[in-house]
Structures are given as structure tokens and as C-alpha cells.
Amino acid sequence: MTQLTYREAVREAIRDAMRRDERVFLMGEDVGPYGGAFGVSLGLLEEFGPDRVRDTPLSESAFVGAGIGAALGGLRPIVEIMTVNFSLLALDQIMNNAATLLHMSGGQFNVPLVIRMTTGAGRQLAAQHSHSLEGWYAHIPGLRILTPATVDDARGMLWPALQCPDPVLIFEHGGLYNVTGDTDGSDVDIDTAAVRRTGRDVTVIAYGGTLATALAAADDLAAEGVDAEVIDLRTLRPLDDATILGSVGRTHRAVIVDEGWRSGGIAAEISARISEQALYDLDAPVARVCSAEVPVPYAHHLEQAALPQPDDVVAAARQAVS
Amino acid sequence: MTQLTYREAVREAIRDAMRRDERVFLMGEDVGPYGGAFGVSLGLLEEFGPDRVRDTPLSESAFVGAGIGAALGGLRPIVEIMTVNFSLLALDQIMNNAATLLHMSGGQFNVPLVIRMTTGAGRQLAAQHSHSLEGWYAHIPGLRILTPATVDDARGMLWPALQCPDPVLIFEHGGLYNVTGDTDGSDVDIDTAAVRRTGRDVTVIAYGGTLATALAAADDLAAEGVDAEVIDLRTLRPLDDATILGSVGRTHRAVIVDEGWRSGGIAAEISARISEQALYDLDAPVARVCSAEVPVPYAHHLEQAALPQPDDVVAAARQAVS
Amino acid sequence: MTTTAPAQAAPDTAYRIGLLRQMLRIRRFEERCVELYSATKIRGFMHLYIGEEAVAVGVMSALTPVDAVVSTYREHGHALARGLSMPSVMAEMYGKATGCSHGRGGSMHLFDAGTRFYGGSAIVAGGLPLAVGLALADRMTARPVVTACFFGDGAVAEGEFHECLNLAALWRLPILLCCENNLYAMGTRLDRAQAATNLSERAASYAMTARVVDGMDVLAVADAASDAVAQIRAGHGPYFLELRTYRYRAHSMYDPDRYRDKAEIEQWQQRDPIDALTTHLTDAGELDEATVARLESELADELDAAVEAADRAPVEQVDDLTRFVYRDPAGYGTTG
Amino acid sequence: MTTTAPAQAAPDTAYRIGLLRQMLRIRRFEERCVELYSATKIRGFMHLYIGEEAVAVGVMSALTPVDAVVSTYREHGHALARGLSMPSVMAEMYGKATGCSHGRGGSMHLFDAGTRFYGGSAIVAGGLPLAVGLALADRMTARPVVTACFFGDGAVAEGEFHECLNLAALWRLPILLCCENNLYAMGTRLDRAQAATNLSERAASYAMTARVVDGMDVLAVADAASDAVAQIRAGHGPYFLELRTYRYRAHSMYDPDRYRDKAEIEQWQQRDPIDALTTHLTDAGELDEATVARLESELADELDAAVEAADRAPVEQVDDLTRFVYRDPAGYGTTG
Numbered sequence A, B: 001m002t003q004l005t006y007r008e009a010v011r012e013a014i015r016d017a018m019r020r021d022e023r024v025f026l027m028g029e030d031v032g033p034y035g036g037a038f039g040v041s042l043g044l045l046e047e048f049g050p051d052r053v054r055d056t057p058l059s060e061s062a063f064v065g066a067g068i069g070a071a072l073g074g075l076r077p078i079v080e081i082m083t084v085n086f087s088l089l090a091l092d093q094i095m096n097n098a099a100t101l102l103h104m105s106g107g108q109f110n111v112p113l114v115i116r117m118t119t120g121a122g123r124q125l126a127a128q129h130s131h132s133l134e135g136w137y138a139h140i141p142g143l144r145i146l147t148p149a150t151v152d153d154a155r156g157m158l159w160p161a162l163q164c165p166d167p168v169l170i171f172e173h174g175g176l177y178n179v180t181g182d183t184d185g186s187d188v189d190i191d192t193a194a195v196r197r198t199g200r201d202v203t204v205i206a207y208g209g210t211l212a213t214a215l216a217a218a219d220d221l222a223a224e225g226v227d228a229e230v231i232d233l234r235t236l237r238p239l240d241d242a243t244i245l246g247s248v249g250r251t252h253r254a255v256i257v258d259e260g261w262r263s264g265g266i267a268a269e270i271s272a273r274i275s276e277q278a279l280y281d282l283d284a285p286v287a288r289v290c291s292a293e294v295p296v297p298y299a300h301h302l303e304q305a306a307l308p309q310p311d312d313v314v315a316a317a318r319q320a321v322s
Numbered sequence C, D: 001m002t003t004t005a006p007a008q009a010a011p012d013t014a015y016r017i018g019l020l021r022q023m024l025r026i027r028r029f030e031e032r033c034v035e036l037y038s039a040t041k042i043r044g045f046m047h048l049y050i051g052e053e054a055v056a057v058g059v060m061s062a063l064t065p066v067d068a069v070v071s072t073y074r075e076h077g078h079a080l081a082r083g084l085s086m087p088s089v090m091a092e093m094y095g096k097a098t099g100c101s102h103g104r105g106g107s108m109h110l111f112d113a114g115t116r117f118y119g120g121s122a123i124v125a126g127g128l129p130l131a132v133g134l135a136l137a138d139r140m141t142a143r144p145v146v147t148a149c150f151f152g153d154g155a156v157a158e159g160e161f162h163e164c165l166n167l168a169a170l171w172r173l174p175i176l177l178c179c180e181n182n183l184y185a186m187g188t189r190l191d192r193a194q195a196a197t198n199l200s201e202r203a204a205s206y207a208m209t210a211r212v213v214d215g216m217d218v219l220a221v222a223d224a225a226s227d228a229v230a231q232i233r234a235g236h237g238p239y240f241l242e243l244r245t246y247r248y249r250a251h252s253m254y255d256p257d258r259y260r261d262k263a264e265i266e267q268w269q270q271r272d273p274i275d276a277l278t279t280h281l282t283d284a285g286e287l288d289e290a291t292v293a294r295l296e297s298e299l300a301d302e303l304d305a306a307v308e309a310a311d312r313a314p315v316e317q318v319d320d321l322t323r324f325v326y327r328d329p330a331g332y333g334t335t336g
């Protein structure tokens, strides 16, 4: 077990992958001398050189598409997009090509590409740097969506993602980079959700940046005598229905904590699936605690008001068990 | 009352708006001499000239953004994007600017822009021309999303959309252009859903291209003695919760018919809202009939298998009432 | 940037007749496709290459099997010239299981791993980033491979064009950029889409070699392409060919073709690449009517067989609808 | 394309001192912002303009109140030079209710309808389409208005740059394209981002007038900008200014600035626009130390007042969180 920050864990994962497989390379804006917008790739240029730690111009569509092409050409690119908002510039390549080529080609051309990007709010970066679109991306067939919430997942998810023959998007919550945690450095599965805390009374479902919110809420709830089970989804596409439904089957209540906007977010999908498959198990409506439907404001108090807070989760859970 | 095709209805709506308000203009690829990729704007160039029926180069991001700028500059642009897939190239402008400027500017700069685009499958156009992303767009705060399903709505929604001070996206289902219907040419509201058929046993919720599917299913259900109420959502953002919940409160069962992919689609949102607000009214789980989670295939039989069919709706409704 | 093809050793007769044969083969294939479209055997959007055959045939003649090709939605000619089998292409037009994309793609999305034909993209300019990436992989692994990417004059206005030309030049990638300048993007004539209409000058502004070629002259195209490929393989980075050509037919089967004069079409037809080469070879004594007749009859046989096979071919199983969404079956997991 | 500023009548002393004053004002404002950032009064990303002041001040001096400005995330200088009030800008940096964007925007998203300042965009190149649209509206309504759009050298690589330059030229729009070439996009030096590094040549390739200007010389910038604005207002279409400048500070407060030599920074500081103009005016006998001291003291007072007001200002009500998502209240409807 080593103690690392989330940032270091991502960096070690990249380093390790590049050592294990020479087809792996990192490409994106300022991943080289700058060290990555959030310092993730610091030091990698020195070890692997500018060919494999490849700075790109500001051309999101082209370099994401080039990642697709390089994957088709036998390499294993890791493409870094600085922030989820900028990924919109590359959405044509992501949806119309990466997610679609295997199908359109009748199974001939798969795209073993990993795209990493920073997501989420909480650092007063305002409306063009703070979106949480990972749940929205999970709408797209052909993609896998990973949302590491822990240092161990940040360290362990990359290699399996690179082994996946299909395009994988990894969303790293910007608020997590400085968080410290343990990891033994081994690979983890990228298929299942994890129960991060067991409980009997209510299932709180979270992922990425909202896991800490859910766990904090669970502590508060415990003080009130409500025993919450906390699920970390880990993967938003495909969703691990079995773990979700298994837990809800025991607790009969569910609260979903999602930093994305409420309408049409991943929380809606989870709610719909629970209702479809376990309606008669439910003792209360499935509750959603999501971000307010507003572009994220700069001012600290407004930003915090826009985001799911432990108190909101506590209130929803309390309501569910009442 | 006049009989028009859906295509003619859209064209008349544009013509009428351009006559009523000289600030209104149409801009997009081949809206001029070509007459629009689907023939919608045929003849408008002759009446209004190349300034107001403005052909653009193939530059989706720039001309959608130019629409935003022209709206800020006091005009009332109607921007046409040929097909929903190509709108991905303009998503940065749509989400990061159009939907966000009013908020970021603290209420100073609203964007009275209308963007029209063709959506949907059914014409064997395969995986890069057949998406149904209107429900996905409905995730974005700051936008209004309209999905005219009838000739009357195609004719009547544009003017109110142009009066709206905020950006409005209108999705025209490609399969509807040749459909004929009546319209008296007057404006319609763009806020409420419409009950297109009343019924007691089950609420079938549809919009745009799936309204016809829902109505066909309702006929088949009637033959089986199941009395379906059919709701046409008309507007996907904001959703008209009152009409939906009112109907489900009477029928106690709901089936949602959505041409978008199932996971994380608008059907999930509707299902989640019904469960949240009317769980104890439900006699059966809310059912979703959506497109298969696959890029739309070319072959006719595969494409049809991917899309929601009346039989699927009938089966879901039958299950709900059983 | 040079604008005239340099003199080269005359290719031999068999080679020239081979080029003629390829062009005729594409022409006849598409003429039949029009009939099959009317007969509703082929559906969806279909974009014809008639008039532009010299471009595909000339460029492909310069490539070898290790090279890669990225194409557009107007790609029947590219596919056939690249060596996709006619039955597999025709079956794809029908949406049959034996189609080169197993019926998923149709006319706009022909794919073939065997010939490294990476589609068949219907997003204008959307193939360029893929081609850049393929070339990057070759560059990074020091493989002596060329990626040829086709796109139209209309694509030049797209942001992806700009980003990709810069990347290709910046990274000195082994990529052959084939701009099929047929003067129109649907109904929009080049000078209504571009403030500066000289497309090879635009390409040269990214610091790469760019050259205008008569796209109605297959020998000129073949010469220019083999020069370019040699340069690229020698490590000189990207090469841009502006191939001046013309489509005789409407943009697609949906297009009423209201935006241009019939006279303009007829003028270009005077310079038809197939007629021109036929005349040229006949005048040079390298071709006679009997040979033409033999070619036509061989091609008719090939075409008949392809159509017949497509007619008879099975369709894909509906159960396989979602088979190619993920290669990794675990990815299937979303409750369908 | 010309690369030297044409000779022009010397502006009078008051005008020159006004330019100096504006530059100083921006410099002092940002120096204070650094302190306030350390004191955690200002948060988020903050991008300093220190070293580049001549660009904003020179360009804005050529505009009139009817003109429009579209800016970037590095826009304190643009905003102040355009005439936004310092208290409203400072309060925005604090996220206060009295801020020019009512606390929604922060440093990167300053907006002001009164001065037609359309932000404050943090998507690189994302402001260009807006500016094209604003100019289009002016063109279509025949208003004699100029839209000035600022963007960096990094933005030139983006597809939106390409699309917009073409549109501006094709439609002959009244737009002043101000490329702030400070040699770096974050840590990426221009020659590692562009295959062809002459940005004004690139602009000229879209068939528009383009000119390189010394962005460290406010008089040269002001001259070039007023020439350009006159051309644009006379209906000659877009005009591109490549303003060669340099940022002394790190890209943002997050940037450890590892990618360039201190010596390079020092070299540019030798040509500091404020020092240069001060020396120039002093040598010409137009400025003395007392005047400089008076300017500094006036600016310090203005700044103190702005800081004090920001400190005291109220924050927005949390109840107003979603107030500006839609102007049409019916649009609020989504169940929150």
C-alpha cells in the first residue's frame, strides 16, 4: 500500500501503462513541458520523450480524432482533454466516429482509445470550466464511461481501460486531484459498482466527485440513527444494475447523488431502472439529489448552492425513511 | 383550415415570420439556391433575397455561433442545421455560449435565437444521419427544446419560438416532412403538452416522430379493449409535468415512446418524474419504449428493429394493464 | 507549390488500359446503381462519382496494399479502385449480410479491413482527423506507409480541415491529402463558400507541398499521386493534391440540381476522363474497338454477377442488431 | 499585408498621457489582484495581462461607444480600457452582487451591456463566432459599427478560427480581428503549435487585410487600430491585426511557468510598454515626474476605492441562483 494523491495516482497509472506497453502514448494540450493543466503528467516527458508525451495545438476535434485514427492504426492512445467543456468541440469525433465506427463497419474496425478529462465544479471556475457531463456522455452507445472516485480507482482503472477494445472515457473530478488515499497499484475491474459502506435503511448511490458527499451524508445520517449503504457506481456505462438493485432490494429506498444537471441526467436513468425493475420493493420514491439546473456560477456561495451537498442527501434520505 | 405537408408548414412558418419581422432571417447550408437539404426553404430566396436567406459554407460551429452573435446584435436569426448529427460540431457554441451567456453575464445578454434541425431515423440514412438527440439536448439548462409532431405545430411553433428571448431548438423529424395535415396558420403555445387522444386505461407519452407510433398503438390497443390516452409532449424542455401527471393520475399507468437511445434519454427523465411525484398512483412500473442502443443501421429490417414500433408500445401497454 | 505535372516516363499500354478499365468499371457500376435505386433495391442517400473517376483511379494506382485510405460518402469509386470486391460493395448497397459492412453502412459507409479502407464517412471533413491519426501511428512506429485521405472542396471550410492540415504539417505526417474539387458542395459553388478560392494555395499556407492536378486526366492524376507518394514515403511529410474535377450528376438522389447550368455540365462532359483516355489510347494505337468491347463485356459480366449475388444474398439476423456496438461483450451490459 | 505602421500625425500630449494612464491603471489593478488572490478574496482561474497593456489600450482608443468588443478570459485589460467601471470589475473578481456580471462570471467572464462588452469567454476561439454574428447584424442593418474581437495566438489553431476568418472575409464583415500574439498558449510556444508561424500571413490567406504591429508600443497599436477601424467603417470588410506582445506572468495563478527561460521574460520587459511610453514622453518633454506621481496617486485612490467597495459589497441572494438561466420565466419550468 502506498499513499498517493489522486493526481499522482493518475500519473502513476499513465507511467505504468507506458512502461508496460510501448503502443501507449499520451497526447493533449500542454501534457509536455507544462506538465498538464492540472499537473497530472508532470515528469512524464522526461521519462518518455516528446513523441510519447505529445503536446498538441489547441485543436480538440483534430487531436481526439487523431487518437481514434492512431487507435485504428494499432497504437493505444491516451488523449487528455483539459476540461469537460472543451470536449464539446470534439463531440463529433467522439459520437460520430469513436462510438460508431465498429458498428458502421460491420464489426471490422474497433477503436481502443482512452480519453481522459477533468470534470466537475467546486473550484470557482464558473460556467465554462465546471460542467459535469459524464452522465450525459453515458447516453452514447459504443462508449464506456468511467468515473474513478478513489485514489485506488484512479490508479487501477487505466490499464483495464487500455485493454478494452472499445473507446473508454475517464472523467477525473477536478476536486479530487489533491485528495490522498491508499493504493497497492494493482489493476481494478471496470465493470462493477462498489459498495463503499454497508447499511440497512437506505441506499445512497454516488460516483466520482459525489462519493465524498454521499459518505459525509452517511456519517451524518448514522448520527441520526439512519444506516445508509453507499454505492460508488465507478462505471456509468454500462451501469451495474445488479449491485444497485441488490442493495435497493435490501434497503427499499434509494437516493442518487449526481453532480450533473437533474433533467435527463444519469440520476434519471438510475431512478427509471430501479422503478422498472424493483417498483414493488420500494418503500419510498427514488430521490435524486443533483446540481441545480444552472450554468455553474463563480461566486463561492452560489456555486455551493448549485451543487449537491451532504445536507441535501441527508434531507432526501430522511424523507425516504420517514 | 389549409391542408399542407409538414415541409410546407415549416416553410410557411418561416415565410410568415420573415414577413412579419424584418429582423428575422434564415441562415444555413444550402438554404438558398438549393432550397434546403430537405426542400424546406424552397422559394424563400426568391422572395427575400440572399441576405435574408443566407447560404453558409460548411462551418457549423461558426454559423451557429454567428447566429448567437446576430441575436445579441438585435436580429432574430433562424439557423438551420441540416441534420442533428452535424449539430455536434456546433455543440460548443450551443452549450458554452447560447445556453450560458445570459447567466454568465448576470442577466445582461439574452440570446433570442432559433436553431432548426432535422432529426430521427427511418429513411435508411445510417449511423451518421439518423440520431434522435432532442431528448439529450433537453438536458441543457438555458435552452428550450421543441419537437413539433403535427403540421399545425410545425406551422405554429416558429413565431412563438422567435418571440422567446432565449435560445430555442426546434427538431423536425425527417420522416414527417411529407406528412399532410390541417392548419389554420395561427400561432400555438410552446409551453404545454397536448392530449392527442383521451383514454382511461394507460397513458402513452410520445413526441415528434413517435406520436404516430403511439397513435397507431392506441388504435391497436382499442381493438383489444384497452383505452389509451396519448400525450404529445410538444416541448421537451421545459417538460409539462402537469399534463403528464394529470393523465397518469387518471390512468395509473404510463408508457413512454422515445426514438432516442434508452439509457439516459428523455424517457428516463419522464419516468423518474412520474415515480417521484406519483409513485403511489402507479398500478404498474412506468414503461419505456425506446430505440435500441445502437448507431442506426442502414439495412431496412435492422433499422426498423432498432426503432420503437407500434407493436412494442402495444406490448408495453398490455403488460402495464395486465 | 507547382501547378503542372512534371514529365514522367510513359507508363506502358497495359497499365493505361488498366486505368481505363478501372474508370469504366466504376462508371458502369454506378449507372447500374441508379437503376437499382429506382427499383428500390438501394435506398438512403446515394452520391454518385460519375465524372470524377479519374481521381480515384489515378490516386489508388499510386498506393500499395500496406497503405491506408480514408474516404467520404461519395466513395463507390474509391472503394472499387482500392480493390474492394464488387459483390461486397453491391451487397452493401443492398444492405445485405454479405456487404462489406454487413449491411450496417450502405452506400455512404463502405469499409474493408482487408484493403485498409477505413470508410465511408458522411460527416464532411470528419475523416481527416482519422487519417491524421493513422498517419501518426505510422510515423510513430516508423512504418513506410502512406494514408490517403479524400475530401471535397466543401470540406475545406470546416474547422476540422484547418486543424488537421496544421497537425499534419506540424508533425510531418505521411499523409496524402486528396481534395476533390468538383466546384460544388451540394448547391454551393466554391466562390460562394470560400473567400479565397485557390485551395492548393490554402493548403500550401500550412507549410506543406501542394499541387493542382487536372482531375479529368487519369494519367496526370496517377503521375502526380505517385510523385506525391514517393515524397511522402521518403519522409518529406504531408502532400496536398487539389484534384480539379466535376460531378455530372446531382449531389445525391434527393437533389433536384437547381443551382447550376446544364451548359456547365455539358462543358465538363466534353472533357470526360473515360472518353479522353479512350481517344488518347486509340489515337496512339494502343486501343481498338474490339478491346473496348471486350472490356465492356467483362465488366458487364462482373456487374451482373455482383447484382445477382446481392439479390440472392441473405440479410443479417435481427438478433445481431446490437452485435457491433461493442467488441468487448461486457460493454453490452446496458439493459436494452 | 503591410508590416510597418504608416506615419501619422502625432497625437497630442493629453492623448498620449491618457494612453499611459490607461496602461498604468490596468497594471496597478492587476498587481493588486495578485495580492487579493493570495488573500483569497479572488478565486478561480485568474489570467494576468501584465506586459500586454499596450494592446488593449491602443485598440480601445480607436473604438467608439457604438462599437462592440468580444474578449477572452485574459480580459481585465480589455474591460478596463473599454470603460467598464473599476468597482464593477473588482466586485466581479470578488463574486459580489455589484460585480459587472453580478458575481456569476468572475475574472474570466466580465460582461457589460453599457459599453457593449460581450465578455469574457473562456473557450479559446469561442468568442470569434459571436463577433462574426455581431458584425453580421451590423452589416445586415447597415449600421456603421465595428466589432473588435480579441483572441490569442493559441486560438489560431482552433477550427473556429478558420471558419470565422473565412466567414468574415466571405461576407466582408465589419470586424476587427485582434490577435494577441504573446508567443505562448499556456506552455506551448507558437512554433510548437503552428506549422507556419506567421499569423498575419495566415490571416491574409483568407483574403483580408492583415498587418503585424508592435504590441509593446501603444502608439503604434493605436495608429494601426485607428487605420483599421477607418477601413472597416468605410466598408472594406474585415481587418486583422497581429499584435506582437508578451505576458510577463504565468498563464494563470495555477501555472508554475516551467516552459520558458527567465531571460526571455527579462528581454521583453526591457521593452515594457509603460516604461517605453514614459521614457518617450519624458524625453519629448511632455511628461515629468510630478505628473507621473499624480497619475499614480489618482490611480491608487481609484483602486483603493474599488477594493474597499468590493470588500463591503453584498453577495447575491442564494434564492436568485437560477434567476438568469432564462429570461423568459416560463422557461424556468423544469422541476428543480
Ligand SMILES: Cc1ncc(C[n+]2csc(CCOP(=O)(O)OP(=O)(O)O)c2C)c(N)n1
Pocket (backbone or CB within 6 Å): B029, B058, B060, B082, B086, B089, C074, C122, C123, C124, C125, C151, C152, C153, C154, C155, C156, C180, C182, C184, C185, C186, C251
Ligand atoms: C458536417 C456536415 N455538414 C453537412 C453535411 C451535409 N452535406 C453532405 S455532402 C455536403 C457537401 C459536401 O461537399 P464537398 O465536400 O465539396 O464534397 P462533394 O459532395 O462535392 O463530393 C453537405 C453539405 C454533412 N454530411 N456533414
Ligand SMILES: Cc1ncc(C[n+]2csc(CCOP(=O)(O)OP(=O)(O)O)c2C)c(N)n1
Pocket (backbone or CB within 6 Å): A029, A058, A060, A082, A086, A089, D074, D122, D123, D124, D125, D151, D152, D153, D154, D155, D156, D180, D182, D184, D185, D186, D251
Ligand atoms: C477550447 C479550449 N481549449 C483549451 C483551453 C485551456 N486553455 C485556456 S487558455 C489556453 C491557452 C490559450 O492561448 P492563447 O490563445 O495564445 O491566449 P493567451 O492565454 O496566451 O492570452 C488554453 C489551452 C480552453 N480554455 N479552451
Ligand SMILES: [Mg+2]
Pocket (backbone or CB within 6 Å): C152, C153, C154, C180, C181, C182, C183, C184, C185, C186
Ligand atoms: Mg464538392
Ligand SMILES: [Mg+2]
Pocket (backbone or CB within 6 Å): D152, D153, D154, D180, D181, D182, D183, D184, D185, D186
Ligand atoms: Mg498566447
